[in-house]
Each structure stands twice: as C-alpha cells, then as structure tokens.
Amino acid sequence: MVSELGYGGFVAEVLSGLGVGLGDEVEVVRNGLRLRGFVMARYEYGAPDVLVLKLPNGYNIGVRIDASTQIRKLSSAVAPSFNPPPPAPPRENLPRVMIANTGGTIASRIDYRTGGVKPALTASDLVSIVPEIAEKANVSTEILMQVVSENMTPTHWTEIARKVDEFFRRGFDGVVITHGTDTMGYTAAALSFALQNPPAPVVLVGAQRSSDRPSSDAALNLLTAVEVAACAPFAEVVVAMHGWHGDDNVLIHRGTRVVKLHTSSRGAFQSINSSPLAVKTPQGLKLLTTSFHKRGENGYMFQPVFDERVMLVKFFPGMKPEALELLVERMGLRGVILEGTGLGHVASSFVPVLKSLREKGVFVGMTSQCRFGRVNMNVYENGRDLMRAGVIPLDNMLPETALVKLMWVLGKLGQKAAYEEVKNLMLTDICGEIGGRTGPQPLFTGEAEIV
C-alpha cells in the first residue's frame, strides 16, 4: 500500500506503521503547526523524508517527517465511485467511425482527490466528455495498445495496420487513431504504405496539451478527426492537428509529408514540401488540393510488413566514415537513409565506404537535413562522386518517410530482393511521398487576425 504511494525510508515506515494509504486523512503536528490533510502520492524526484499532504482548501504541501513529528490517522479514504454515463443512443443514420486508442489520453477525467488523471477509454465516456462527437458520427472505440510515442516500433505499426484493415472489413466509414505526438509522423507514414488506397480515411490524432486541462487541444483535434473520418471526400492516411496557436485552425496533413516541428506548441505538425490536404476552420472543412485518393475509389492494397534492418543516419561535420561502416556491419543493415547537408551531401571521405556498401548490395538513399526543398546531387562535384559511389538521391522525400518506406520496401520484396528492385520502388511514388511540384511557401490563416 505504502510503496504505491512512492514513499521510502522513514516516511514509508511511519505510514505503514499507521496503516495509512492514498487519500487517507491524517493529522500532523510539526513546528507548532497542527495540519489536517489527505495523504498524496509522492513524485519520484521529491526529497525522501517529505510527506505530501492535501489540505482541506485543496492545496498540496510537503511536510518533513522526523522522529519529533506527531502523526495520526483520522479516517480512511473513500474511493471515488464514478459511474460512467449511459452509452449514447446510436445514431444509425450517421457514418460509423472507429476510434482506436494506441496510448496517451485524448480525453480524461481528473481525480481531484489524488491529482491522478484517468483516460476515458470507452465510447460512451469519450462522448460524455466531448459530446459534440456524437453529432458527427456513430462512434465505437477500441484499445489497441497503451504505448507511449517513443516506445513505438515497426512491430506496433504492423499491429495497428492489421487492426485498421479489420475495421475496414467490418464496414467502418472511417478510422481515427489516437497516438502520442512524438512519433505520430512515422506511424502515419508507415500506415500510408501499409494501407495503400484505403477505402476510408484513417486519421491519426493527438494532443500537444494534455487532455486534463481546460485548454487542451485534444477535444478539437479529436472532433475534427472524427468529422474527417466520417465525411471527408478523401480516403488517405492523414494527421489532424492544430495548424497554429489558436483553436480555429486544424490542418489535415498527408501521412507521408508531415513532421512534428515544435516541441510543445499546438501548431507543431506541418506538411513539408507539399500542401496539407485540408484545413478545418469555424467555417468548415476546406480542401487545399484536388489530387487525393477519393473515398470509395478502388485500389486498396494491404501490405503491413516492415524490415527493421534499416537506419536513418544524420551526417555532421567531422563525422567518420567508419561510423557508417561499423553500423551497417554490426547491425546487419540492409539499407541506410542518409540525412545529408544541403542538396544531399556527406563528406567526400565517405566515398570508399559507400562504394563498398553498394558492392555488398546495401541500399543507401540520400535525403536532406534542410527539411524544405529537394536533394539534387548533380550541382556539385562531390554530389556526383557520391552518386557514382552508389548513393541514390531521394528527391523531396522526408528523411523519416524515406526510412519508413525503405523498411516497407524491404519487407514487401523480402529477403531476396534485388538491389534494382529496391531502388526502383524507392523512387516510385506510392502514396504521395515523393516528387511533385514545389510551390512558394504557403501561409495558412484561419479567422485569426494579425493587427
């Protein structure tokens, strides 16, 4: 009981001696102060001899406990008994949307007693917290996994893809996948390759502000995602997230073209080298492009296998070519995506290593650290040398997307894939990830005005 609270040492001894657990009311006398309060859980990084009390006015304070401190238990905690609201009556006339949870909390309730945040996982609980959802779609929910963003692996991508394929077969009109934001871009790219030309939209969605706060972006992002899944004219794997600081601009990005560009702000996700598919403002959903896979169009291909023997390597000034050689050898890599400088360069000292990798049949593709623009290795002599050594320039593909695509290409072609086959597929546009015209930098505005 006490270990759950996160206390150790003397405080733990005292608490277990008194039989005190989370939320129990105690009285502590120390420094001439008589304090009543409820025992709270301890953060890992707090000092070891401090007890956290929630005072009757709601404030938490830390009280040092030593041999001179008097403490006694007043009453036991009353466990909160939350009765989830009754399920919303299904609206058969609305599109059916599956909300699949992979981790994180897109909607939650706060336990003010302990400060704990509990995710809303069932459809009815979700709808009770974001009731507007029920006006847009007839939603079902399913928990696929509880994995934080940075712990996602290609195995998880496969698992998610299989479930989405199943949802299609069960006849859902759209699928929403809630996902931690850190690696949402990678998962979006992976699902784009795994679920090509899908019959219905697959919308990844997350939140940059946790869902327990009144200001969370979760509800609006989720609501938009459900609306896109239910009604959008395009059927692609997309990401729906705020486009700016305000709550009046949600962008719908193509899964192979989107990256997280900010550590904390709402508008962290942006499309690179292509326009978002659409923008949602209070006026409605506005399409920003006409080239997309339409809802109901044929051509669905399900191919959920990824070969993990691939790495993304960022070049930096002074980087030793041996590092690349060592990586490929030790990790048994079948391919490498280089994130080079500018138009697509690594130091000329890499040429011998690259040549030997090419001879061994290891695919090496070049992308740029610049993020914006396309690589072009013809402009400088070094670029031409690198290409002669076997490096394949990957046009305007995002480094992350190139990595995911190479895993997918190698997974699809299998162990005996011929180098040329890999190369050809890497350069073929499969789901909007490569090529296309690059226009001037767009400025997306919603209702927000700049005075």
Add this chain to the structure above:
Amino acid sequence: MYDKLGLKVGLEVHRQLDTKRKLFCDCPTEPAEGQVIKITRYLREAQSELGEVDPAALFESKKRKKIIYHINPANVCLVEMDEEPPHDLNPEAVETALQIAALLKATPVDEIHVMRKIVIDGSNTSGFQRTCIVALGGELVVDGKKIPIQTVTLEEDAAKIVSTSRGVVEYDLSRLGIPLIEVATAPVISSPQEAARVAQAIGNVLRATRKVKRGIGTVRQDLNVSISGGAVTEIKGVQELELIPLVVELEVKRQLHLLQVAEELRKRLGGQALPPPQYVEVTNVFQNTKSSMVRKKLETGGKAYAVKLVRFAGLLSKESVKGIRLGAELAGHAKAWAEVEGILHTDELPAYGITAEEVSMLREAVGADEQDAVVVVVDEETKALEALRAVYERAAQAVEGVPGETRAARPDGLTVYMRPRPGSARMYPETDIPPLPITHEYMEKILSNLPETLDQTAERLAKTYSLSSQLVQALIDEEKEELFEQIVRATSLPATVVAAALTETMRNLRREGYPVQNLSDQLLAEIFHSLASGLFSKEALPDILGWMSKNPGASIEDAVKSLGLSHVSSKELEKEVEELVQRHAAEAGDPRLVNRLMGDLMKKYRGKVDGKLLHNILVEKIEAVKQRS
C-alpha cells in the same frame, strides 16, 4: 453594533511582486508598447473523476465563450500562451514570499507544491491558475489585536480583460504570469474600519520587502464577509484601501435586507417552499407595445418570457439602502448566467413605456394575482429562458435567506453577483514543475537578512532627516518613502521641501483634479533634479507638477516655458537688485526698505526665483550700500 450582528470578515490581500521576470518564464513584468497578435481559444471544463464539476467552473462552462487573446511579444512568450510548459518557480519571487512569511511569523512549508486551480473564464490561457502555499500560520498585531494569518500564497497573476460582449471575451496577456503574493487572514475582523486597518497593515508588511509593484491594479483585496444567520460572501477586487469599510458596511446591510425579505417571504408562503416555476411566453402581450426597449428586442427576433414568483409582490423593489433590492439580485443572476441586459418585474411596472394594461395582461398570462410578482425577460429565446431559470433559482434562495456567492466590488462600494462560490474540487498538482524544498539553511539566510520594516523606516527617516512624524507617516501612506530618500540623497534640496511636495502638494493636486498618477517616480525625480539645479523656484513646484501631470510626455523645459517661468540667471538678478538698491540708496538706513523692495521684486519674480534667494541678495546689496555710505 457589529458585534451584535456577528460580523466576521476575513481578508485576502493580493499584490504584484516587482520581480525582474514573471513567475514561470523569463518575460519582463513591465508593460510594453508594440504590435499585438490575436489568437482565438475555447476552454472546456475539466471533468472530475467523481463525475462532479466545480460549481464555479460549471458556471463559466455553461457560457463557453470564444476567447481572444492579445499577445505583445515584448512581454508575452509561449509560456503565457499555454504553448510551452512552465519553467521552474522564479527564485526571486520565492525569496520575497519567504521574506513576507518571515515578517508575518508564518511557518514555511518544507516543500512548495505548485497547484493548478481550475479557472475557465479565460483569464488564464491554460484554464487554471498556478498557485502554491509558501507558508502557513503566523500573525499580525493590529491596534493591539492579534490577527491570525492563515496562508501566504504565491501565484501567477491572471490576464487582464480588454472587452467582453455576448459570447466573446478578450484578454491582454501582458499581466498573466506576474508573481502575485496573497496573504489570507482568519475571519476574525469584526468591524468595517478594522478591515481597512488590517489590510493596510498587511500592505505595509508586503512593502517592507521593497519588491512589490505600486500603482493602479497592482493591489487587490478580496473580502469574505458574513453575519450571523447570513452566509459567507466572497467579494473580489477591492482596489482602494479607503473603499474597504464601505464595502463591508454595505454587504452587512445587504445581508440584513435579504434576511428581512426571507422572513417576510416565509410568513407569506406559510412555511412552504416556492412552487416550481412555469416559464410562459408573453411575446403577444407586447405586440403593440410603446416601450422602445421591448420593441427593439422583439423586432430583432427576440421573444418575451415570464415567470411568476408567488407572493413576491412588493419585495423586489423594497429598498432599505439605496441600490440594495432583491430585484437587483435577480437581475444580477440573470445577467451573469444568461448575459441578458436586464429584467423587468411587476414591482416597477407600469414604467419604461409599458402600460398598466400590458401589466394586467401579463399577470393574466402567467396566472398571477396582486400578491405575486412577475419577472419578464425579452431576448433570444434560449437566453431569455436561461435568464428566467437563474431568476427563479435566485428567488427560491431568497426564501431561505442569504446564498453564499462570489461578488465583485463596484467603485461605489456596492457589489454585483459574479458566480457561485467555488468548491474544493478544482485543484490538482501542476506536474510540470517539480516540488521545491525549503531547507533550514535557506530559511536561516532569509531570517538573517530580513528587510527593514516600515515602522523602522519611519523611525529612521524621522531621525535622519529631522522630519515630523506626521510627514513621515504621510510619506509612507503615499508609498513615497523610497523616492523621498532617493531624491534627498541625490540633490541638496531640504528634506522637508521634498517630503511636503511628495505628500501634501500631491494630495492637493489630486483633490483639484490633476491626474497625478501620470507622474511616475522617475519623472518626479527628474522634476526635483531640475528644481535643485535652479531651472525653476520651489514656489513654482506645484504648478510644474500640475502641468506635467496634465501633459504626459512633455519635458520639464516645456513646463517652465509654458508656465512663463523662464529662467533668470543669477547674474542678471544681482544686477537688477543692485540697480534697484542704488535708486533707493538714500533710504538704505530705513529698516522697512527690505520689505518694501522685496514686495516689488516678488511681483516680478514670483515663481521664477526662489524668494529666499532673492531676499538674501537684497539684504546683501543694501548692507553693501550702507557700508559704503
């Protein structure tokens, strides 16, 4: 008298700290000019695990407004925009809060835990205010009475409201995040005057740190007022100390009035509760109304709805003190919950162009007799119904007595309904900020470096500068003691001149309607420097101060020029006096000559030359003539 009523007042004194940086980021705490970016946001109530929602939060969420934030990048960053996690607690603010705790003999907590207090009116971008208890207990002795201090709290100031209209509220984020210290007393204050004295005493403790902001909007006092049989009313935002006694007095009268009304209502209703409401559409009653107010509403698509309040006749407009009526209470609830402009009720009708005939049709429509009151709201249907619901609920409470509420103070001392009192289900930990331990060593350091209290300052000033205790007290009351010392140290001006100018002169100017708040400390210091360097005489000081207050941005030279106080050089002056005395050389022996000539000279030089200086020159010249003869 207040003893008998069982008056209990608790105070919460809030004051901005004058730290370099805000509480949770590196933004400056000073106002700034510059271009503004606007963003739109919405807040949604955070739901409790128990399924319960805080009443105050529910109140705001029912209104779910569009919120527009004004962002000046000069003093707002992503932290205030809720786009970046808060940084650690500002050490300068924590140190100041602990100094205040020590001066109040409060016990610091062993570890500071920052909490999130749910506030969803939009004044905090995150939807909560970050706040933490720094110390508990402590006391203050005011007029020989011990006033227990409950808590010393450090929190982030909220954003300042710019404008509000139906469905939209705009805030400026410049103020958000400025450290705010809050000192809360136990509810032991037993008279209106005592409340003001305690507030002032707390203010003096805060000011002893020399780390508090001054001026309009930097101080806010909240009052918790109750009397026996009444309820605790939380009155927010009393800015001036002088207003406190009036606010308390009027709140006592308001509660007494409501108790009287409740008694009368219980008698009339024979102990029964108010019958359930029926909201009736009465638009057709006003079909051909002469009331332009009602007609305008109806023409723009509004509808009229009415509710009958059984046996309320006469009680809505019954007024024991001007402005205190049950009708005003009902209107306050209608405005706050439904954002309607107001209500109409039969106690004040016929009026506003509404005829007696319409009133009787109205009564008939809701089935009311002469003993009942009828309340009407004309607005969009949903707003009108929402407003009437609020009216009925408040009316039902009127039978019970005084409801506990949060109210806002007005400049005239009366209060208006803001929202229900918040419950405790609105606080949870700010997990983005690790708890901050307060070590014994750190407290020792603070205790051994405590600042001079204002009492000590007063004593020292009186002694060092030979000032009367009255003048010193005036300096302290006007919060000018620091500026005074700064000026006196930097110039050769006599201390009494500076002290009198900073207190009496300023007070006189304020009374005469000069906007002396425009005179910043920096500007005042400059004015005194100019005086010391002889740019104008001390007789001209009040005129200069007055002119400068009315002409913000102008230079002191402009003031001198525009007031016709142009400079007379001492050489010129000596020459002129010399010539004058020469002309009267024959009378040099006459002792009355000095006064006579002085009178002539002052006619010409009043305000331009220091009278004392002129007198000295004159005496000197006459003596010289006498010597020669």
